[in-house]
Amino acid sequence: MSDNFKIDLEFNPDWDRLGVVVPPFTIEADPRFMYLSTETRRALSKVSYMVEAGQGASIVVGEIGTGKTTLASWFHSRYDRRPDFVAAKIDESPKKSGLLLLRRIAAEFGLRTRRATEDQLNEFRAFLVEQSEKGVLPLIIVDEAHELGQEQFVELRRLLNFRDPRGGKAYQLILLGRPELDINLREAPDFNDRVATRSSLDPLTPEDTRALIEYRLLAAGRDVKGSPLFTDDSILPIWRETRGYPRSICLLCLHLCLDFLVNGGDQIDAQFVADFLSSHGGYRQASD
Secondary structure, eight states: OOHHHHHHHHOOOOGGGGTOSSOSOOSSOOGGGOOOOHHHHHHHHHHHHHHHTTOOEEEEEEOTTSSHHHHHHHHHHHHHTSTTEEEEEESSOOSSOHHHHHHHHHHHTTOOOOSSHHHHHHHHHHHHHHHHHTTOEEEEEESSGGGOOHHHHHHHHHHHHOBOTTSSBSOEEEEEEOTHHHHHHHTOHHHHTTEEEEEEEOOOOHHHHHHHHHHHHHHTTOOTTSOOSBOHHHHHHHHHHHTTOHHHHHHHHHHHHHHHHHHOOSOBOHHHHHHHHHHOTTHHHHTO
């Protein structure tokens, strides 16, 4: 093993040098670092209204890396803390089987799982009566919902058909997935008719890219009164390299910060970004 490799293994980033208390850039979904772009704000407003008005199903679509998983975590964190909601989040649904999906949802709510679909639905009915008596509305959040099969849409529709004693929808549902989710829904017209709102998450503009970087540094503890870590001229090459996808922006900025901590410097400017991309073109593969 070479000395250089040993140094890499022992490298412990000194985040204090960036003026932050926690790493500001990560590709993990963390609601604390969710930047509210125009599209994200619109989706939050529409979906939150539909959930709290008891309208049924809401759909959010976006390409890989546009922030769907972070948004799913935000919705779960927000509503699971509220006394008038109880939330279950499914990160990856079982393949195709409607019963397995119902069992997964039941487990997230702390309910008994049953071997037959009707028995499981009866378990949900009893749960709904209990929650309704307490003034609590169950919310189901499904990430990667483009992987749902037609049988699973049937069972989700049956849940949406449940009514509380006052006549309102007994469940609220948020599905987040890639654009093919919309295509799949065309083959499930009975469920599709129950969708109250649709939102899309698009790649960020250069201005939103700048704002995301600044917001994450601020959320990580950097003093806004100090000189910016990323200069104005660094934003455009970052945006071009990442095409405005939030996950890609965070990944590149993470590597830029690590390179900055290793090699030193005053700020991350356009030349710094260009030099990094020239010498570390495989940074994406190296992170896998």
